[in-house]
Amino acid sequence: xxxxxxxxxxxxxxxxxxxxxxxxxxxxxxxxxxxxxxxxxxxxxxxxxxxxxxxxxxxxxxxxxxxxxxxxxxxxxxxxxxxxxxxxxxxxxxxxxxxxxxxxxxxxxxxxxxxxxxxxxxxxxxxxxxxxxxxxxxxxxxxxxxxxxxxxxxxxxxxxxxxxxxxxxxxxxxxxxxx
Numbered sequence: 240x241x242x243x244x245x246x247x248x249x250x251x252x253x254x255x256x257x258x259x260x261x262x263x264x265x266x267x268x269x270x271x272x273x274x275x276x277x278x279x280x281x282x283x284x285x286x287x288x289x290x291x292x293x294x295x296x297x298x299x300x301x302x303x304x305x306x307x308x309x310x311x312x313x314x315x316x317x318x319x320x321x322x323x324x325x326x327x328x329x330x331x332x333x334x335x336x337x338x339x340x341x342x343x344x345x346x347x348x349x350x351x352x353x354x355x356x357x358x359x360x361x362x363x364x365x366x367x368x369x370x371x372x373x374x375x376x377x378x379x380x381x382x383x384x385x386x387x388x389x390x391x392x393x394x395x396x397x398x399x400x401x402x403x404x405x406x407x408x409x410x411x412x413x414x415x416x417x418x
Contacts, residue, residue: 281324282304282320282321282324282333282335283334283335284334284335284336284337285303285334285335285336286336286340286342286343287336287342287343287345287346290303290334290336290346293332293334294364295364297332297361299329299330299331299332299387300327300330300332300360300362300383300386300387301331301332301334301360301361301362302331302332302333302334302358302359302360302361303333303334303335303336303358303359303361304320304333304334304335304336304356304357304358305335305336305338305343305347305352305355305356305357305358305359306335306336306337306338306355306356307337307338307355307356308337308339310355310356312355312356312372312373313355313356315373316356316373319376319379320333320379322376323376323379323380326380327380327383327384327387330383330384330387331383338352338355353371354371354372356371356372356373357369357371358370358379360382360383360386362386362389362390363390367386367390367393368382368386370382378399382399384399385398385399
């Protein structure tokens with residue numbers, strides 16, 4: 240990854256002389272291939288049929304993000320998700336499902352999903368974890384590492400602890416009471 244970043248910085252002078260976004264994309268692809276980052280780390284949008292096929296056939300951890308175009312939380316987490324997909328390409332595949340599409344919205348509803356973003360983690364074709372909303376990149380990385388392990392290894396290691404705990408249901412600030 241450091242080689243990739245270094246190579247990208249060394250290409251900066253060349254980028255200033257380029258007239259076309261296609262050439263920038265070509266340089267990025269070339270840089271990725273030089274350092275061994277392959278297209279399997281690229282996040283692709285899939286539909287229900289493709290998603291179900293991946294769930295059945297993917298040998299690595301599969302992370303599916305259900306997202307909505309224009310959703311600020313989804314857009315805000317995109318750069319982190321891309322970094323995580325690249326960093327974990329050897330042990331996880333990350334794909335997205337656009338719930339703007341009617342068929343994919345129906346798939347999300349059948350699974351009981353009520354908000355976005357939702358991240359589902361599949362290992363060996365089974366749903367092993369689900370996150371609704373956005374968590375820190377560090378916590379997401381921990382969860383990817385943990386759920387990429389075999390079921391037996393997960394049982395031995397124990398669930399990763401999230402750095403920020405949820406508030407108790409009935410918590411109120413001091414001096415405030417429920418009417």
